[in-house]
Amino acid sequence: xxxxxxxxxxxxxxxxxxxxxxxxxxxxxxxxxxxxxxxxxxxxxxxxxxxxxxxxxxxxxxxxxxxxxxxxxxxxxxxxxxxxxxxxxxxxxxxxxxxxxxxxxxxxxxxxxxxxxxxxxxxxxxxxxxxxxxxxxxxxxxxxxxxxxxxxxxxxxxxxxxxxxxxxxxxxxxxxxxxxxxxxxxxxxxxxxxxxxxxxxxxxxxxxxxxxxxxxxxxxxxxxxxxxxxxxxxxxxxxxxxxxxxxxxxxxxxxxxxxxxxxxxxxxxxxxxxxxxxxxxxxxxxxxxxxxxxxxxxxxxxxxxxxxxxxxxxxxxxxxxxxxxxxxxxxxxxxxxxxxxxxxxxxxxxxxxxxxxxxxxxxxxxxxxxxxxxxxxxxxxxxxxxxxxx
Numbered sequence: 399x400x401x402x403x404x405x406x407x408x409x410x411x412x413x414x415x416x417x418x419x420x421x422x423x424x425x426x427x428x429x430x431x432x433x434x435x436x437x438x439x440x441x442x443x444x445x446x447x448x449x450x451x452x453x454x455x456x457x458x459x460x461x462x463x464x465x466x467x468x469x470x471x472x473x474x475x476x477x478x479x480x481x482x483x484x485x486x487x488x489x490x491x492x493x494x495x496x497x498x499x500x501x502x503x504x505x506x507x508x509x510x511x512x513x514x515x516x517x518x519x520x521x522x523x524x525x526x527x528x529x530x531x532x533x534x535x536x537x538x539x540x541x542x543x544x545x546x547x548x549x550x551x552x553x554x555x556x557x558x559x560x561x562x563x564x565x566x567x568x569x570x571x572x573x574x575x576x577x578x579x580x581x582x583x584x585x586x587x588x589x590x591x592x593x594x595x596x597x598x599x600x601x602x603x604x605x606x607x608x609x610x611x612x613x614x615x616x617x618x619x620x621x622x623x624x625x626x627x628x629x630x631x632x633x634x635x636x637x638x639x640x641x642x643x644x645x646x647x648x649x650x651x652x653x654x655x656x657x658x659x660x661x662x663x664x665x666x667x668x669x670x671x672x673x674x675x676x677x678x679x680x681x682x683x684x685x686x687x688x689x690x691x692x693x694x695x696x697x698x699x700x701x702x703x704x705x706x707x708x709x710x711x712x713x714x715x716x717x718x719x720x721x722x723x724x725x726x727x728x729x730x731x732x733x734x735x736x737x738x739x740x741x742x743x744x745x746x747x748x749x750x751x752x753x754x755x756x757x758x759x760x761x762x763x764x765x766x767x768x769x770x771x772x773x774x775x776x777x778x779x780x781x782x783x784x785x786x787x788x
Contacts, residue, residue, distance in 0.1 A: 400426050400448050415446070423450030423477025423526070451528035452476030454520055460536045463570045464510045466617045468492065472502035474522045474530070484534075486518035492536075504536070513538040542569035544614035544622035552628045554581070554600050555708050561597035566614035566622055568592070578610030581630055586610075596628065605632040605659040631708030634658030642686065643718035654684035660706050668700030671719050676700075686717070695721040 399405060403417035413430070425445050432440040455473045462468040474480045482502040484494045492506035502520070516536040523529045546567040554560040566572045574594035576586045584598030594612075608628040615621040635657040642652045656662045661682030670676060674688035684702075698717040703710060 419448040423448050449526035450477045451526045452480035452522040452524050452530045454522050454530045454532040461539050462508050462536050463539050463541045464508050466541050467507050470504040472520055474500045476524050478524045480522035480524045483521050484518050539569050541618040543618045544568035544572040544616055547614050547622040547624045549624050549626040554630045556600050556602045556632050559599045563593050563595050564612055565593040568616045570616050572614035572616040575613050576610045600630040604630045632659045633709045634662035634704040634706045634711050636704050636713040640713055641716045649689040651687040656682045656704050658706050662704035662706040664704055666700045666702050671698055690719045695719050
């Protein structure tokens with residue numbers, strides 16, 4: 399039984415269903431059984447209809463563009479489904495039809511000409527006995543092709559719900575459609591009022607760019623089209639070591655590397671060693687390089703920042719410049735090469751011993767030995783011994 403109604407056996411072969419039904423209108427199938435102790439029992443199936451008053455929920459104004467097919471739908475609520483009628487004067491090109499399902503349609507194409515306005519009254523009624531009415535005004539307009547297609551920046555972040563709205567103008571208001579691959583689980587919804595909504599939560603693996611083509615059309619040519627790029631960003635990260643040490647004085651280069659999408663822009667704050675620079679390469683990397691100057695030996699701490707429109711991150715980075723090494727200079731003197739002269743070998747000539755046998759003046763006879771004389775020669779030639787020489 400519907401809420402608010404009761405079934406009462408009156409004890410006299412009759413029963414009463416009474417009360418005030420609550421809730422929404424609907425049909426309730428019931429079975430009534432009569433029993434007097436003898437078989438078979440008598441049964442009856444019937445439907446109890448709880449009616450709800452009708453109402454008309456469609457807009458009270460409509461725009462009919464000349465030369466463009468016009469369609470206006472009347473929508474209602476209530477149970478049973480209301481019967482819909484209209485009174486007033488429509489142009490001959492427009493027809494009113496009750497669709498028999500709680501809706502009605504006014505449609506047709508008005509030719510080009512003088513602009514007019516039409517006032518109608520729409521009525522909806524059902525078995526509840528109530529009647530709903532709606533004053534409807536239809537205004538004619540000249541056609542205007544779609545224009546002012548507005549495509550916003552469509553930046554999303556992985557694992558975060560986001561949405562953007564595209565829009566266009568025209569008479570009548572254009573419908574919006576898209577062609578192209580959007581991130582998984584994204585939706586494109588035409589709102590029926592010259593706008594459309596792109597929304598979704600990109601997965602952690604969806605970082606990247608997704609170009610799609612948006613078209614605004616209202617049966618008046620040309621359509622308006624444009625390309626919108628959905629960018630799914632991933633927070634930046636700095637992936638290099640946070641220390642660069644033992645730098646010498648002959649120059650050095652250190653690469654700053656990152657992750658994230660789009661590729662982050664890089665910058666630094668703090669004091670670098672003299673003649674050392676920090677350069678953002680524009681591709682998600684940066685270069686720290688240079689030749690530290692004399693007297694720059696120290697530890698330098700800077701802050702590196704990476705930002706890509708999704709978010710930003712920082713790293714504290716230390717540059718350790720070593721003292722300049724002590725240089726020892728060695729001087730080498732080259733002496734002239736000594737020259738050796740080989741003198742010729744001296745030849746010694748030995749003269750024979752001469753013995754004198756005594757006699758003459760001088761006293762006792764004896765033999766006086768004579769020591770052989772050795773005559774050195776200072777010349778390189780050897781004097782030959784002459785034959786018979788003593």
